[in-house]
Amino acid sequence: MRMWQWPRPSRLSLAVLRRNFLVWRKTALTTVLGDVLDPMVVLLALGYGLGKLLPAIDGVPYITFLAAGSICMGALYGASFEATYSAFSRLQVQRTWEGMLNTPLSLDDVLWAEILWAAAKAVKSGLAILLVVVVFDIAREPTMVWIPLVLLLAGLTFSALAIIVTVLARGYDFFMYYFTLVMTPMVFLSGVFFPVNQLPAALSAVMQWLPLAPAINLIRPLLLGQWPQQPGWYAAQLAITAVLSIWLAAVLARRRLLR
Amino acid sequence: MSSSISQAYQGAALSVSGLCKRFGDRSIVNELSFEIRPGECYGLLGPNGAGKTTTLRALLGLTPFNGGRIQVLGFDVPAQSREARARVGVVPQMDNLDPDFTVEENLLVFGRYFGLSSAQVRERIPGLLDFAALGAKRNARISELSGGMKRRLTLARAMVNDPDLIVLDEPTTGLDPQARHLVWERLRALLAQGKTILLTTHFMDEAERLCGRLGVLDHGAMVAEGVPRELIAQHLEPYVVEVFGDGAQEWLAAHRPAIDGRIEVSGETVFCHTGDPDPIVALLRANDSVRYLQRPANLEDLFLRLTGRGMREEG
Numbered sequence: 001m002r003m004w005q006w007p008r009p010s011r012l013s014l015a016v017l018r019r020n021f022l023v024w025r026k027t028a029l030t031t032v033l034g035d036v037l038d039p040m041v042v043l044l045a046l047g048y049g050l051g052k053l054l055p056a057i058d059g060v061p062y063i064t065f066l067a068a069g070s071i072c073m074g075a076l077y078g079a080s081f082e083a084t085y086s087a088f089s090r091l092q093v094q095r096t097w098e099g100m101l102n103t104p105l106s107l108d109d110v111l112w113a114e115i116l117w118a119a120a121k122a123v124k125s126g127l128a129i130l131l132v133v134v135v136f137d138i139a140r141e142p143t144m145v146w147i148p149l150v151l152l153l154a155g156l157t158f159s160a161l162a163i164i165v166t167v168l169a170r171g172y173d174f175f176m177y178y179f180t181l182v183m184t185p186m187v188f189l190s191g192v193f194f195p196v197n198q199l200p201a202a203l204s205a206v207m208q209w210l211p212l213a214p215a216i217n218l219i220r221p222l223l224l225g226q227w228p229q230q231p232g233w234y235a236a237q238l239a240i241t242a243v244l245s246i247w248l249a250a251v252l253a254r255r256r257l258l259r
Numbered sequence: 260m261s262s263s264i265s266q267a268y269q270g271a272a273l274s275v276s277g278l279c280k281r282f283g284d285r286s287i288v289n290e291l292s293f294e295i296r297p298g299e300c301y302g303l304l305g306p307n308g309a310g311k312t313t314t315l316r317a318l319l320g321l322t323p324f325n326g327g328r329i330q331v332l333g334f335d336v337p338a339q340s341r342e343a344r345a346r347v348g349v350v351p352q353m354d355n356l357d358p359d360f361t362v363e364e365n366l367l368v369f370g371r372y373f374g375l376s377s378a379q380v381r382e383r384i385p386g387l388l389d390f391a392a393l394g395a396k397r398n399a400r401i402s403e404l405s406g407g408m409k410r411r412l413t414l415a416r417a418m419v420n421d422p423d424l425i426v427l428d429e430p431t432t433g434l435d436p437q438a439r440h441l442v443w444e445r446l447r448a449l450l451a452q453g454k455t456i457l458l459t460t461h462f463m464d465e466a467e468r469l470c471g472r473l474g475v476l477d478h479g480a481m482v483a484e485g486v487p488r489e490l491i492a493q494h495l496e497p498y499v500v501e502v503f504g505d506g507a508q509e510w511l512a513a514h515r516p517a518i519d520g521r522i523e524v525s526g527e528t529v530f531c532h533t534g535d536p537d538p539i540v541a542l543l544r545a546n547d548s549v550r551y552l553q554r555p556a557n558l559e560d561l562f563l564r565l566t567g568r569g570m571r572e573e574g
Contacts, residue, residue: 002323015371023359095355101321102349103372104341157430189462258321259282 007250009112012105016113017120035078038129043070047192057195060224067138068220069192071129075151076158076212078125080183083118083162084175091166092115101257111253115159115246122155123148133223141225141234150222150235154215158247159240161211167253186212199249211241271330272297272424272455273318278327280313280479287313288324288479297423300446300456304558305476306566311459312352314476319344332423345373346391348417354409356401362388362412363397370419382421390414390445407438414445425449427458431465439516443468463558469495479565488560494564495556496520496532500539503528506548514542525568532556 024031047063057065090096099109114256130147135137166177189199190212194202207213214234221228273295274388288310295301299330303311303428316322318329320340329336334343357365370380377538388394391411396404404412410430417425430446431439439462446469450456466473467487474484500520502510504527511522511529520533531539536553543551 012372012374015368015374018371019357019368023357026359028556094358095351095353096357098351099355099357099369100352102319102344102347102373103369104345104374105372106341258323 003219003254004251007089007108007111007246008213009109011107013109013113013116014104016100016110017117020113020117032128035074035125036132039070039129040132043067043129043138043253044136047051047138049055064224065195065220066140066193067129067133068135068223069216071133071147071151071192071223072154072215072219073187073192074129074214075086075122075126075215076183076187079118079122079155079158080162080179082121083114083165084178085165085172087114087118087163088169088172097257107253107257110249111163111250115156115163115249118159118162119152120157122158123151126155139223139225141223143222143227145226146222150215150218152241153235153238154211154218156246157215157242159210160242160249163249164252165247167249167256173226175182182210186210190215209237209241211238215236238251265555271295271302272299273457274328274330275314275318276319278314278324278329278330280310280317280322284570285503286479288317291327291476291479292479293474293481293484295424295455297455298450298453299472300450300458300470302470302473303457303459303476304461304463304466304473304562305459309476309566311476312428313479315426315457315459319347319349319426323331324495330399332558345420346423348420348422350410350413350417350424350425351555352428352432354411354413356402356412356416361398361400362393362404365401365412366416366419369416373419373420380419383421387418390418390448392441396477405438407441410434410442411436411445414442416524418449422454424455424457429458429459429461431460431462440467463562467558475562475565482565483561491556491558491561495560496534496535497556498536498562499554499556500533500536501528501552501554502531502543502549503551510543510546510549517542523568530560532560538552 043063043066047066051062051066054062056062097110099187101107127148130144134144162178169175186207189203189207190196190210192212196207196213199207214237217234218228218231271294275294276292278288279286287554289309291314293301302331305311313322317324318331318336320337320343323337331340331343334340334347336343349424357368360368363384366384367377367380367422370383371377384397385394386428388397393408393412393415396408401409413506415428424447427446431442434442443465458469458470468489470492471488472484473490476480487491503569507527507529511524513552518533518539519535520530520531520539522531523530540551543549
């Protein structure tokens with residue numbers, strides 16, 4: 001049955017991506033400033049300030065430990081804000097999706113474009129912090145060239161997860177549940193600020209399945225010049241969550257818009 | 260703008276037959292059938308919740324339906340709804356212009372949704388701006404436009420793919436009379452180009468001016484269909500005398516037996532539907548306590564006759 005089908009995009013999705021890009025280009029300067037400056041302040045303040053008081057973690061200075069987490073957290077927020085508040089504006093408030101669906105664009109096209117666009121925002125946010133890491137000489141390892149690829153996969157996962165919330169939302173208030181109940185615990189319990197082995201085993205086992213943890217498990221070693229221990233497994237964790245989320249988002253979006 | 264009537268499809272520009280749509284056990288559209296000929300302007304009238312918008316959504320392939328068959332410009336919907344939508348222009352009930360863009364960018368971005376290249380759309384933009392009388396506003400943001408300008412831009416946007424069929428859902432709701440007349444004038448220009456138009460409306464003067472044929476929908480079913488003048492002649496007495504004012508009820512009570520015609524009372528107004536208004540008017544002339552209006556029966560009378568005077572909630 002069509003309702004339950006895997007969403008298949010067409011070439012026309014690109015027109016939706018280009019629309020979002022054109023909007024972004026108009027405000028790019030201010031948003032890039034926020035993207036770079038905000039996480040830079042957090043990373044440098046916590047890294048150098050708090051880092052002075054902390055012993056090295058697994059032989060690594062705190063700021064270097066924190067850098068990988070900051071990159072992943074930046075990508076998570078970049079994707080999540082775009083795929084919730086901004087996408088919801090287009091879905092509900094501005095009725096942009098409605099206009100699109102009156103053209104040859106299908107809902108699958110629109111949904112895929114939104115997910116890819118939010119993933120692009122994740123990559124951009126992550127790269128902005130990566131740039132800070134390199135410029136401030138926090139880490140400069142050849143293995144870091146793989147980080148953008150991980151950001152793309154993780155960005156897709158973060159976006160797909162957030163877009164589920166968007167197609168369920170009736171108002172902006174709804175996103176508070178997602179940010180408070182999912183995002184915040186994920187940020188604090190996935191190894192951004194401290195290693196997860198500090199957590200009770202049961203809790204860390206659960207957190208390992210939320211997508212921020214596998215992203216950090218991939219990016220942290222890459223930033224330290226090492227190869228991740230189980231790269232295939234971590235990537236598979238991200239991919240499985242992405243696939244399930246994209247499918248679920250498509251089913252829920254159809255129930256909402258094509259009924 | 261090029262004027263093309265692509266006649267790849269045989270006969271009807273749009274054909275709906277036996278359309279049924281249910282939400283749960285609630286029937287929204289019930290065995291609805293109608294056809295629109297190429298180059299025709301067809302109006303779908305009906306109170307709120309009659310199934311007009313659902314029907315439009317169904318023929319764009321935006322809602323699955325439980326029974327019946329829809330062909331748009333020769334394409335089967337929903338199977339070929341993407342192909343159908345490529346040849347259709349839609350003016351939605353509520354404006355959904357892109358507030359982040361200028362007038363011109365709105366047209367450019369929307370044209371690309373049809374798979375047109377930027378160059379192709381740019382070529383069409385001057386003609387579209389001309390059509391919408393928005394040439395001077397090409398670089399204005401949407402928030403700077405008046406309601407009428409936004410509607411005209413929405414109409415121009417619906418023309419970006421040079422469609423054969425234009426579907427308008429209450430195109431002039433919320434517009435002032437000047438803006439409404441300008442939209443009507445633009446729609447007539449499109450008809451003159453050979454475009455086919457399907458519109459829904461609450462405004463009977465709009466339907467009477469624009470539509471060659473119309474269908475009156477109630478509770479998801481067609482209750483009357485035809486040429487406006489003929490429908491009126493078929494269902495109604497030729498004249499209406501409206502009696503209103505504080506003494507209208509008393510006047511009716513006093514003269515009821517003397518009135519030759521069908522009487523309807525709605526609020527403070529007494530409607531006398533009659534073939535010969537003169538005796539009623541003569542009675543009214545002798546009475547100072549009420550005011551009256553004598554006029555030919557119109558589409559609004561027909562609409563109320565067919566769908567009743569009860570209030571409908573939004574559905």
